[in-house]
Amino acid sequence: xxxxxxxxxxxxxxxxxxxxxxxxxxxxxxxxxxxxxxxxxxxxxxxxxxxxxxxxxxxxxxxxxxxxxxxxxxxxxxxxxxxxxxxxxxxxxxxxxxxxxxxxxxxxxxxxxxxxxxxxxxxxxxxxxxxxxxxxxxxxxxxxxxxxxxxxxxxxxxxxxxxxxxxxxxxxxxxxxxxxxxxxxxxxxxxxxxxxxxxxxxxxxxxxxxxxxxxxxxxxxxxxxxxxxxxxxxxxxxxxxxxxxxxxxxxxxxxxxxxxxxxxxxxxxxxxxxxxxxxxxxxxxxxxxxxxxxxxxxxxx
Amino acid sequence: xxxxxxxxxxxxxxxxxxxxxxxxxxxxxxxxxxxxxxxxxxxxxxxxxxxxxxxxxxxxxxxxxxxxxxxxxxxxxxxxxxxxxxxxxxxxxxxxxxxxxxxxxxxxxxxxxxxxxxxxxxxxxxxxxxxxxxxxxxxxxxxxxxxxxxxxxxxxxxxxxxxxxxxxxxxxxxxxxxxxxxxxxxxxxxxxxxxxxxxxxxxxxxxxxxxxxxxxxxxxxxxxxxxxxxxxxxxxxxxxxxxxxxxxxxxxxxxxxxxxxxxxxxxxxxxxxxxxxxxxxxxxxxxxxxxxxx
Numbered sequence: 235x236x237x238x239x240x241x242x243x244x245x246x247x248x249x250x251x252x253x254x255x256x257x258x259x260x261x262x263x264x265x266x267x268x269x270x271x272x273x274x275x276x277x278x279x280x281x282x283x284x285x286x287x288x289x290x291x292x293x294x295x296x297x298x299x300x301x302x303x304x305x306x307x308x309x310x311x312x313x314x315x316x317x318x319x320x321x322x323x324x325x326x327x328x329x330x331x332x333x334x335x336x337x338x339x340x341x342x343x344x345x346x347x348x349x350x351x352x353x354x355x356x357x358x359x360x361x362x363x364x365x366x367x368x369x370x371x372x373x374x375x376x377x378x379x380x381x382x383x384x385x386x387x388x389x390x391x392x393x394x395x396x397x398x399x400x401x402x403x404x405x406x407x408x409x410x411x412x413x414x415x416x417x418x419x420x421x422x423x424x425x426x427x428x429x430x431x432x433x434x435x436x437x438x439x440x441x442x443x444x445x446x447x448x449x450x451x452x453x454x455x456x457x458x459x460x461x462x463x464x465x466x467x468x469x470x471x472x473x474x475x476x477x478x479x480x481x482x483x484x485x486x487x488x489x490x491x492x493x494x495x496x497x498x499x500x501x502x503x504x505x506x507x508x509x510x511x512x513x514x515x516x517x518x519x520x521x522x523x524x525x526x527x528x529x530x531x532x533x534x535x
Numbered sequence: 536x537x538x539x540x541x542x543x544x545x546x547x548x549x550x551x552x553x554x555x556x557x558x559x560x561x562x563x564x565x566x567x568x569x570x571x572x573x574x575x576x577x578x579x580x581x582x583x584x585x586x587x588x589x590x591x592x593x594x595x596x597x598x599x600x601x602x603x604x605x606x607x608x609x610x611x612x613x614x615x616x617x618x619x620x621x622x623x624x625x626x627x628x629x630x631x632x633x634x635x636x637x638x639x640x641x642x643x644x645x646x647x648x649x650x651x652x653x654x655x656x657x658x659x660x661x662x663x664x665x666x667x668x669x670x671x672x673x674x675x676x677x678x679x680x681x682x683x684x685x686x687x688x689x690x691x692x693x694x695x696x697x698x699x700x701x702x703x704x705x706x707x708x709x710x711x712x713x714x715x716x717x718x719x720x721x722x723x724x725x726x727x728x729x730x731x732x733x734x735x736x737x738x739x740x741x742x743x744x745x746x747x748x749x750x751x752x753x754x755x756x757x758x759x760x761x762x763x764x765x766x767x768x769x770x771x772x773x774x775x776x777x778x779x780x781x782x783x784x785x786x787x788x789x790x791x792x793x794x795x796x797x798x799x800x801x802x803x804x805x806x807x808x809x810x811x812x813x814x815x816x817x818x819x820x821x822x823x824x825x826x827x828x829x
Contacts, residue, residue: 241643247717248634248642255631256651258687261672262665263655269664279667328558331551340552346812347559350566353807355746357768361800362565365572365793373568376583409562437544470749474768496753501663508661516657 273506279499286502293506302485309396310486313467316400318460324404325411326453330445332412333419334437345416348409356406360474363402364389389475392483399475399484403468414452422448458526462519465511487511566804572797573597580793596798606799608759609766612678613745616762620682620744624691625737632692633721636699652689666753680754681762685743691736698732699725738814742807763803771799 268283273293275286297303328348335341351359366372367388375385388398426444435443469488476484487507495504540548567587572580573596574589584590600606634642635649659665665684674680702725710720726733751765758770 245642245644248637249644251630251634251717251721252648254627255687255692256648258627258683259652259655259689261668262684262687263659266660266664266668267658269660269667272664277663328555331555334548334551335555336548344555344559346815348562349811349815350562350808353742353746353811354566354804355748355764357746357748357764358800358804361767361771361796362569365796366565366568371581371583371793373583373586405562437547495663501667505661505663508663512658512661519657 270505270509272502273509275502277502277505279501289502293503294510296503297507297510302490305482306485306487306490309483310465310467310488313396313399313472313486314464316396317403317468318457318463320400320404321407321411321460322453322457324408326415326449328408329412329415329419330441332416333445345409345412348412350409351406352410354406356470356474359402359406360471363398363475367398390477390479392480395476395480395483399468399471402475403471414456415449418449418452419445454529455526458522458529459519461522462515464518465514566801566808569797570801572794573801575794577792577794580797596794597802599795600798600802605758605770606763606766609761609763610802612760613763615678616681617741617744619678620686621737621740623682624686624688624740625733627687628691628695628736629721629726629733631687632695632699633717633725635692636696652692656689662753669754675754676756676760681744681747681750684750688736688740691740694736695729695732698729702728734814738810741810745807767799767803771796 272283272286274288274290275283276289276292277283277286300306332341332344335344367374369375369385369387369390374388379385386394388394422444426448427440430440430444465487467486467488469486469492472484472486473489473492476489491504491507494500495507564587568585571585571587571589574592574594575585576591576593576595579585579590631652635645635652637645639645669675669680669684674683706724706728707720710724715723746764748762748764748768751760751762752769755761755765758766761769
């Protein structure tokens with residue numbers, strides 16, 4: 235038997251095992267990718283992808299000429315960057331504090347509790363937040379009232395809404411975020427701490443000069459990987475919590491595209507914005523992946 | 536060896552425990568509040584008397600919710616998608632990760648295939664082309680629309696293949712010598728040994744299916760077919776009137792008072808609350824094993 239025959243006989247089961255997976259991504263990823271062409275069309279569903287008229291960059295023009303577009307981009311980047319920064323600092327702090335706990339059962343109990351919100355959907359959490367933050371009956375405003383403050387309409391006031399988004403997002407995700415940092419902490423060589431102790435370093439100095447440098451690679455990694463999210467301000471969260479009253483401060487690219495593209499069936503336009511977003515995200519992700527590789531020596535596969 | 540702790544250190548440790556207790560309770564409180572509301576009388580709830588314990592205890596809200604066939608049907612659809620979705624997803628992930636975990640010597644086209652899969656993370660056609668594809672495939676308004684499109688999660692494949700790669704090579708070699716083919720090696724050696732990683736991906740898939748609402752809203756044309764989270768999103772929490780028919784008005788009034796809302800939220804959260812603490816040990820191990828490499 236020749237070499238190709240031998241190779242095929244040895245490897246065909248491996249190829250065969252990939253068939254279902256390949257079929258899945260072909261149907262649900264690669265075929266939709268071809269549909270990106272409608273970003274350059276005035277897409278008419280009855281005429282399909284090949285029958286709709288080609289309009290060049292008109293869909294992109296529409297986006298740029300849209301009166302509120304500056305506001306929408308600002309909201310997106312403003313909310314997303316605050317989330318990235320807070321979503322980095324809070325889990326790191328909590329991970330270090332958790333690590334200081336002497337007793338394992340305490341650490342485990344706290345961890346279980348702080349993971350909880352991560353596992354609930356934004357639909358449920360928004361139901362909870364709407365109730366808790368309600369200006370008339372919400373418990374938060376009752377507490378504010380008890381200390382003599384005026385009720386705040388957290389979800390209906392443009393001055394508050396972005397910060398409520400950041401705080402509630404951090405509240406949902408910080409616990410889960412600590413997992414990565416706690417893993418990094420257990421990877422730090424304990425002899426370093428012993429040596430520092432002999433040299434007379436206190437706990438604070440040890441944190442500053444051993445713990446933090448030891449965590450640096452993973453911190454750099456998480457930061458660079460999150461930079462790709464600067465245009466993702468959190469559709470699930472904002473869509474479930476916003477209302478026309480706060481569009482001015484709450485409307486982000488994704489919610490805007492959903493309203494115009496899906497609800498008003500501007501399919502070509504929605505696809506164009508989606509394409510623009512994924513190009514920007516792709517550039518950011520590859521740049522930050524390159525940086526992560528360069529500075530933290532991290533590879534995904 | 537026990538040191539005598541300095542006063543500053545002891546103050547810090549005490550403060551730390553107090554602080555972390557406060558933080559953890561902060562994560563728990565909102566849910567406890569909702570639970571208390573759901574078991575209180577409507578009057579006590581609107582008067583704002585309920586804090587963290589039910590006032591004028593009553594199960595009326597739960598009777599109301601479980602007496603509504605619409606809610607139960609949505610609950611059933613969610614259970615269906617979790618079971619079907621997790622089973623299909625896990626099978627697909629286990630089988631797909633195996634060939635990709637081989638090295639270049641055993642599977643020459645491995646890198647090509649890996650890139651074919653990874654490209655789908657980096658690029659996607661966006662929502663509308665995705666929706667139109669599903670429509671062309673005739674999946675709209677069927678349970679398969681909720682199960683099949685997300686069945687293969689490339690991230691989970693990568694997690695699992697890294698896990699496979701860290702298993703000792705000798706196991707596979709000895710299985711080969713004993714005459715096991717690829718499928719037998721996968722089912723008898725790789726799959727059982729990767730239980731922590733499988734528990735992790737399985738948990739996330741289950742919770743992901745239970746929690747997802749957007750696909751239901753997009754792919755189902757009538758509330759009859761909504762999974763629970765979509766049902767809650769459109770009918771209970773956001774009261775989206777475009778999806779609501781006139782004859783449903785009475786239902787909405789019943790389901791949207793404060794205690795009923797609280798009961799529905801709590802019922803929808805309950806399965807997740809029960810599952811996740813048990814799998815916590817697995818998922819921490821699983822995540823860390825997939826991500827940390829030598």
